[in-house]
Amino acid sequence: MSSNWIQHVLAQDSPPPAANWLEALRQQAGEQATALPLPRRKLEAWRYSQVENLLRQQAFNPVVQAPDDNGLETPAALGPHVLVFVDGWFSPRLSRVSELPEGIRLGSLRAHLDDDLAKAHLGRLANSGEDLFTALNTALINDGLFLHARAGTVLDTPIEVFHLNSKAGQPLLAQPRNLLLVEDQARLTLVEHFLPGAGDGYFHNGVTEIHLQAGAQLAHYRIQDEAPNAWHLSRLHLQQAAHSHYHGITLSFGGHWARTEYKTGFGGEQAACDLRGLYLVGDDQLSDFHLDIHHDQPACRSREQFKGLLQGKGRAVFDGRILVERVAQLTDAQLTNDNLMLTRESEVDTKPQLEIYADDVKCSHGTTVGQLDPQQLFYLRTRGIEEQRAVHMLCEGFAGEIIDHLHLPELRDRARQRLSQALNKL
Incomplete structure (x- = not known):
């Protein structure tokens, strides 16, 4: 060292x-x-x-x-x-x-x-x-x-x-x-x-x-x-x-x-783990999430849903792994990672992994990396919404799926306000 x-x-x-x-x-x-x-x-x-x-x-x-x-x-x-x-x-x-x-x-x-x-x-x-x-x-x-x-x-x-x-x-x-x-x-x-x-x-x-x-x-x-x-x-x-x-x-x-x-x-048996995350990065920022979910008991459930908003020259890393052992029959495990790139200079490295040794399971994993849909932006613009506000609305909708899982109303409101502050820097 x-x-x-x-x-x-x-x-x-x-x-x-x-x-x-x-x-x-x-x-x-x-x-x-x-x-x-x-x-x-x-x-x-x-x-x-x-x-x-x-x-x-x-x-x-x-x-x-x-x-x-x-x-x-x-x-x-x-x-x-x-x-x-x-x-x-x-x-x-x-x-x-x-x-x-x-x-x-x-x-x-x-x-x-x-x-x-x-x-x-x-x-x-x-x-x-x-x-x-x-x-x-x-x-x-x-x-x-x-x-x-x-x-x-x-x-x-x-x-x-x-x-x-x-x-x-x-x-x-x-x-x-x-x-x-x-x-x-x-x-x-x-x-x-x-x-x-x-x-x-x-x-x-x-x-x-x-x-x-x-x-x-x-x-x-x-x-x-x-x-x-x-x-x-x-x-x-x-x-x-x-x-x-x-x-x-x-x-x-x-x-x-x-x-x-x-x-x-x-x-x-029959334990449940729900993990969700939202990361927003801009210039001179790196956000990094690593998950290691080990299913070694029957009939357990896990959900992993993570979303990222990347702007400027921001970077993000997502590395999610689900391991299902042979004894873990009837496992239900789902992992997703979705990323919205708001600038061409932003970068994300995403690696969802699913390793299964049992034969009676319901498991899936996937990732998406994309930009704002021009047709959605055009639709909002034709309704008289300014471009910056239209971008914010689409980003808020994208991130809202994670924020809405916060069970405390006041905490949800604070999270939305913090997201709005970050988006205003676009």
């Missing part, structure tokens, strides 16, 4: 007060991070991602203690349950978690590191030996989101998590580690917002592990709207028991370089 800033990060350790099990986990991950090769284009998973630009950065400074959150305010939220993380660290001053029902435990991972549930589940899904950035996150685990919903708990109002960056005048590395445990028949909604910060070219390297037990339901919405000079990497590892349902949507608007990865596994 030769990237100087990664070696610099590993040297800036500040371990939390915790049991020996965490010390061992962090130490092992640090050794793996030192031994693992740097991501490069010769590796298939990084073939189109331009990760070398990230590795060429002079330095990122890890945030090894809770930052000063003075001058920051709690963002406008949808409801009463709000957690705020600044540079990956929980901010009690900016958060509101007092009105939760007894069945929900919510707060800072750092405050729950001596919890038996954390010991049993942290690091179980995210294998730090497979990936450098996961190893980096694990080696410096300090704080992040801890969410535990006890069996049968139903929360009708959403839990909102805001990821903010401090105003420190240096390139910071935020590494939140999130652990979500949703027990049998529990049901809740989690909304994550990744908002722009005032730092210089900060890097968000987040890892989330999600455990859904039998019959659990989690709606998980993520709005990535980082600063134009930000680097954003999110890895989500999901394990679903029988009859559980995960409904995940990621909207990617911001960042200079943004990559989101989903890795999903099934632990029982």
Whole structure:
């Protein structure tokens, strides 16, 4: 490994007060991070991602203690349950978690590191030996989101998590580690917002592990709207028991370089995983989505629908893989990726993959890349609609199929407003 800033990060350790099990986990991950090769284009998973630009950065400074959150305010939220993380660290001053029902435990991972549930589940899904950035996150685990919903708990109002960056005048590395445990028949909604910060070219390297037990339901919405000079990497590892349902949507608007990865596994029959995403990129932006859906249980269902709007010299990458093992009979899996190119200079690399070893399945995958239909534009123009407004209407219709799956009306409205702001820059 030769990237100087990664070696610099590993040297800036500040371990939390915790049991020996965490010390061992962090130490092992640090050794793996030192031994693992740097991501490069010769590796298939990084073939189109331009990760070398990230590795060429002079330095990122890890945030090894809770930052000063003075001058920051709690963002406008949808409801009463709000957690705020600044540079990956929980901010009690900016958060509101007092009105939760007894069945929900919510707060800072750092405050729950001596919890038996954390010991049993942290690091179980995210294998730090497979990936450098996961190893980096694990080696410096300090704080992040801890969410535990006890069996049968139903929360009708959403839990909102805001990821903010401090105003420190240096390139910071935020590494939140999130652990979500949703027990049998529990049901809740989690909304994550990744908002722009005032730092210089900060890097968000987040890892989330999600455990859904039998019959659990989690709606998980993520709005990535980082600063134009930000680097954003999110890895989500999901394990679903029988009859559980995960409904995940990621909207990617911001960042200079943004990559989101989903890795999903099934632990029982008749589980359902719905993943949707919308990415909008313009000049000096790359948006990158990678999906790895592993069907190794019978009668499970997965849906993956991702759409992209590309303008200017924006670039996007979509790499979606569905693997159906021989034992996974009666699998129902569908994957689509559609892209609308608004300029000739934009570029997308899309690679949907379907690997099937079972013989009684219903599976499909496909991708489209195209431009606005001139006849549709002409039709709108003949109705007295200006060209720019006509383009916006067609783009809004294209993206609306993803946004409409957000079950929270106010969040849908905010997403449409953010899309409109982006389209106004055309």
